[in-house]
Each structure stands twice: as C-alpha cells, then as structure tokens.
Amino acid sequence: MGLTTLLETLTDLVVIVGADGRVRELSAGARAFLGERVGAAPQLHELSGVVEPTCRAELASPVSQALTRGGVWRGTVWLVDGAGIVAPYAVTARLDPAGGIVIVARDTVDARARGAAEAESRSKDEFVARLGHELRTPLNAMLGFAQLMELEPLTPDLHEDVERIITGGRHMQALIDDVLDLARLRAGRGDINKGPVNVLDIVQGVVELVEPLAERRGIRRIIHPARPLIADADRRRLWQVLLNLIGNALKYGREGGNVRVGIVPVTGSRLRIEVEDDGVGLSPASLSRLFRPFERLGAEDTGVEGSGLGLALSHALVTAMGGVLTVASRPGVGSVFAVVLDAVDVRYDHSxxxxxxxxxxxxxxxxxxxxxxxxxxxxxxxxxxxxxxxxxxxxxxxxxxxxxxxxxxxxxxxxxxxxxxxxxxxxxxxxxxxxxxxxxxxxxxxxxxxxxxxxxxxxxxxxxxxxxxxxxxxxxxxxxxxxxxxxxx
The missing domain is CATH 3.40.50.2300 (Response regulator)
Incomplete structure (x- = not known):
C-alpha cells in the first residue's frame, strides 16, 4: 500500500511537513478538517491557526524543547474545527530523519464518551455496594431472630417454617455477598492479594470438594497434567473461580459424561487452566451475554439452581488478578472455559x-x-x-x-x-x-x-x-x- 493510499484511508489528522516547512502530504481526515482555511500548498506556520490561541501560546516552548531534545512530543492540543467548535485532540509530533516533521492528531471524543460511561458504571457499582450494606443489617437481624426461634420448642409445622426462613435468608446473604464482591471489583476496589500459587493443589482440592455432585451425576473427572505449575494469583480467589467453573461443568455437563481440567504452560510465561465439559454447549448469541450479571441463559427453566452471578464474578476476579477468562463452545458438543494467568518460574533454588x-x-x-x-x-x-x-x-x-x-x-x-x-x-x-x-x-x-x-x-x-x-x-x-x-x- 502506497503512502497516498494509506493517507486516504486514515480518519486521524495526519500532516507530513518537509524540511523547508512546506506541507507535503495531508490525510483525508486532515483535508476535511482544514477545509478552505489553508491554501493549496500551505506552510507549517499556517496550520497554527487551527490551534486554540491560549493553547498555542502554552505549548510553543514545550513542543520545541521536546523536539530538540528527543525528536518527539506527545500531548493534548485544543483544535478549532471549521464550525468554530473547540475540542481536545491527542497529538504526536515527530521529527523526520530528513529534517521534516510528521504530525498526527486523533479526536478524543470517543475516549471522553468512554470515560463518561466508565464513570457512570462505577457510580452504579458504588450505589449497589451501599445498597448491599444497607440490606445486610436487617437481614442479619432476621437470621439472628430466626435462629433463636429454632432453639425454642415449636410444633413441627412452625419448625419447618423457621427452617425455610433461615434457608432463604442464607441464600439472600450469599447473593448480597456476591453482588457486593462484584461491585467492589468493578469499581477497582477488590480484595486481591497475589502471590505464587500451586495450581494443581487448588484444582485437586476443588475436584475433591465437588466429588459428591460428580458421583450423583455419574460424571468422570480427568485432571491433566499431574505436575504442579505455579501461578501469580490470589489463592482464595482462584479457588473461588475454579469452584464456580468446575461446579458449572458438573451441573450443566452431560449425565454420565466427562469433565476435564487441564493445566498447561503457554507462551509469554503464562499458564492456562482449562475446564472442559461435553454438555449441551452454547450458541453464539448466548456467548455474547455469558459474563453479564444475573444472566442465566435459560438455565432457570432447567431446574438447576443459580443466581447468574458466578461467571460475572469469576470474570471480574480473573481480570483483577491480571488474567483473562475466555470461553469456547459449540451447541451439542460442549464448552471449554480457560483461565490464563501469569506463571512464576521456580526452577532454581539455592540455600x-x-x-x-x-x-x-x-x-x-x-x-x-x-x-x-x-x-x-x-x-x-x-x-x-x-x-x-x-x-x-x-x-x-x-x-x-x-x-x-x-x-x-x-x-x-x-x-x-x-x-x-x-x-x-x-x-x-x-x-x-x-x-x-x-x-x-x-x-x-x-x-x-x-x-x-x-x-x-x-x-x-x-x-x-x-x-x-x-x-x-x-x-x-x-x-x-x-x-x-x-x-x-
């Protein structure tokens, strides 16, 4: 692709200036932005007219010094478009070895919109966190009094009613805990304490914990490989994530089928923990909604219990640990969830x-x-x-x-x-x-x-x-x- 063709495809404002100060090339975006405000063969100094005057005065010296010292300057510049609207652009100016200069300006409107959306999302998460704390107080009181009532001599019917209150209250308490946990993580205030973690130990512990569910459904568990790999992770949080993923594989996998947990090293000194089932699988439409809170993808009609928070919380936890949680699935074949984390190399040891x-x-x-x-x-x-x-x-x-x-x-x-x-x-x-x-x-x-x-x-x-x-x-x-x-x- 030639330079001219490339410039025609760019929406960024790109200006290439020769050593003589004359503008040699303009991208399509730059030509549209400048319009008729410059002539057919403009000089570099003519382009200063599109910079907001105050900004122009403040940046003149820093830009010149940066170019002289290191050959490049990056910063925010307020530009005036053809309609007189002033907006911030992310600008990079770099000296060319031949003596010219290349200027690239990118509109930050999308970045500002994204920032506003993220701020709104954080405010929602903070509201949910405050609401969860407010709900905990009456719920704890309700559970406390119900447990006191359980100690009293009650008729069988009343005792059964009290047990229903306690069971429902504890379910609600667990749900509030998950909502609060998710809100804190999404607001960047999650409780994450990373360190070297033996992944095989955690996998074996989780598989042992869910053994009764596997036996009830006749599902065979396979762990591979049988050698330890060390991850840079929060041990408690990784346990929480794998308990959710392996538990889901057992709950939604095929009766009498297989669940495989693999631990493999990958490039870039990372490791991947794979949880694979041979269940009904997920459609592309379902995959796009998989990590949304309270999204059960129709599982509420199957009789399988759940709140729809487990995968959303697992995704947030893995992200907070600096990892990636992915999924691949085919309807009628099954699903593979993969947690990718940084590995810790412990090959050498000395006294x-x-x-x-x-x-x-x-x-x-x-x-x-x-x-x-x-x-x-x-x-x-x-x-x-x-x-x-x-x-x-x-x-x-x-x-x-x-x-x-x-x-x-x-x-x-x-x-x-x-x-x-x-x-x-x-x-x-x-x-x-x-x-x-x-x-x-x-x-x-x-x-x-x-x-x-x-x-x-x-x-x-x-x-x-x-x-x-x-x-x-x-x-x-x-x-x-x-x-x-x-x-x-």
Missing amino acids: EDDAGELAGEGQLEPGGLRVVHVSGDPGLRELVTDTLASALGADTISVPRGALAVEAIRRARPSLVLLDRDMPDVAAVDLLPRLAADPVAGMVPAFVLTSDADPDEWTRLRRAGAAHVLGMPLDVTTLVAATSQLTAS
Whole structure:
C-alpha cells in the first residue's frame, strides 16, 4: 500500500511537513478538517491557526524543547474545527530523519464518551455496594431472630417454617455477598492479594470438594497434567473461580459424561487452566451475554439452581488478578472455559548461606548466561526470552511483577536482571533501590528496558541503580556489548 493510499484511508489528522516547512502530504481526515482555511500548498506556520490561541501560546516552548531534545512530543492540543467548535485532540509530533516533521492528531471524543460511561458504571457499582450494606443489617437481624426461634420448642409445622426462613435468608446473604464482591471489583476496589500459587493443589482440592455432585451425576473427572505449575494469583480467589467453573461443568455437563481440567504452560510465561465439559454447549448469541450479571441463559427453566452471578464474578476476579477468562463452545458438543494467568518460574533454588559465591556465579560464561526478566507484558517476555536464547544462548526466567523480583533473583542467581521501566506494580526507578538493598539481588547488575528516549529519564534510572539503560525495541547488538563490558570488568 502506497503512502497516498494509506493517507486516504486514515480518519486521524495526519500532516507530513518537509524540511523547508512546506506541507507535503495531508490525510483525508486532515483535508476535511482544514477545509478552505489553508491554501493549496500551505506552510507549517499556517496550520497554527487551527490551534486554540491560549493553547498555542502554552505549548510553543514545550513542543520545541521536546523536539530538540528527543525528536518527539506527545500531548493534548485544543483544535478549532471549521464550525468554530473547540475540542481536545491527542497529538504526536515527530521529527523526520530528513529534517521534516510528521504530525498526527486523533479526536478524543470517543475516549471522553468512554470515560463518561466508565464513570457512570462505577457510580452504579458504588450505589449497589451501599445498597448491599444497607440490606445486610436487617437481614442479619432476621437470621439472628430466626435462629433463636429454632432453639425454642415449636410444633413441627412452625419448625419447618423457621427452617425455610433461615434457608432463604442464607441464600439472600450469599447473593448480597456476591453482588457486593462484584461491585467492589468493578469499581477497582477488590480484595486481591497475589502471590505464587500451586495450581494443581487448588484444582485437586476443588475436584475433591465437588466429588459428591460428580458421583450423583455419574460424571468422570480427568485432571491433566499431574505436575504442579505455579501461578501469580490470589489463592482464595482462584479457588473461588475454579469452584464456580468446575461446579458449572458438573451441573450443566452431560449425565454420565466427562469433565476435564487441564493445566498447561503457554507462551509469554503464562499458564492456562482449562475446564472442559461435553454438555449441551452454547450458541453464539448466548456467548455474547455469558459474563453479564444475573444472566442465566435459560438455565432457570432447567431446574438447576443459580443466581447468574458466578461467571460475572469469576470474570471480574480473573481480570483483577491480571488474567483473562475466555470461553469456547459449540451447541451439542460442549464448552471449554480457560483461565490464563501469569506463571512464576521456580526452577532454581539455592540455600541462603551460599550468597558469598554469587560473584563467581554471576560471571558471564559462554552459553551459560542466566537472566531474570521482570515484565508485565507477556508478549515482551516471550520476545526477550526468544531473543536472548537465540543470540546469547541465555536461559531467561520471566517474572510478571516487581514484587516477585527479589525472590526470583535469590532462587535463580542470574548473571544479570532486565527490568521493564514500568511494571504492573512498581516503576523500575523505585524497584532498583530495593534490589540494591538486598544482599543477594544487590550483587546482580540490573539493566532497564525503556521506550522513552528522554535523556533525563535515562539519567534518573542510572542514578537509581541501573547498570545500563537499553532502548526498545530491543537491540541485541547493544545488549551483547553491555554484557561484554560486565564480563571484562
């Protein structure tokens, strides 16, 4: 596809300016936005007329400084359209190697609408949470008095009525707990405490718990593989999710059929827990509504008990743990629910008393390079692992969060540590001093990977303790040169 054809397909405002200041190319969106406000062959300075005057004055110096220092500037600019309406645009200006400049402006109307919708959704969730708390008080009183009545000498009919009150009250209490839990998670205030979790232990525990239901329905359980994999997850919450998924597979699976639970490693240092049944399956229309609260997809007509909150809550819990919950289903064949989570590599372990030998272990021997890479991006983890293996014969231990870095370094005793500048739970500039303070991790040189070209940011990272700062995309030649310097020293 040629440049002109590409520009004709873009709705963003794209302006390509030559070294002489003359506009060389305009995207279709830019031409429509500018209209007749500029001539047929405009100069760059003529385009300043579409920038709101106050914004123009405020940005002149910062944009010029950023382009001079790093060759790129990003920010919000208020632009005036042909009808005189002022709106914010997300703008990127980047210097061209030939001396020109490329400007891309994207309307943020959709982003603002999405932000407003998310704010409205959060307010609804907060309202539901407050309502749930208000309902709990009278419900607890009702259950308390009913249980006191249960201790009194009652006629069989009255005793049965009291038991119905208690059973219904406890069901309502569980429903309110689930609603409150879902509301907190969707409002970003869920109670999630992540750490290394043996997934096989949880799967076996859940399968044992639901054994009576499986026996009643004559369903055979299959767990594969029979070896542990460690996930970065909240143990209690993962148990809750798998109890719901495996319980659903047993409730809705075919009588006398099979339920398979698989635990498999996947690319990017992640693992997938699959729960597969051979039940009636789901139609595409049903799949689109599957994770909505109180959506039972017609199951209320089958006699199977449920509130329609389990899958919605499970989806929210997996998302809060940094994972993904997916489903694949075919009517008449069955369904496969999959939970994908970050894995924790625990291949290496050393006793604490050999910390003094680390200096010898840390030397970069040919083919013996061991690296700990801390990154929240599965794609980048996979890329770095493959790149280091092919270019340096390195063995890379991927770590999904900064909080796990020290323990991983103590276990693996690597030759070096690679840190993403921004990790899910901490920035590299804050993690580096923590590594330096540890008697084991502090002896391992740390490199930081960053896509930020700002020299001031690189200086800040070095002052925080980075042995080297490497730009992204990853340059293998630069990495090899940096490790060679460590070997020489």
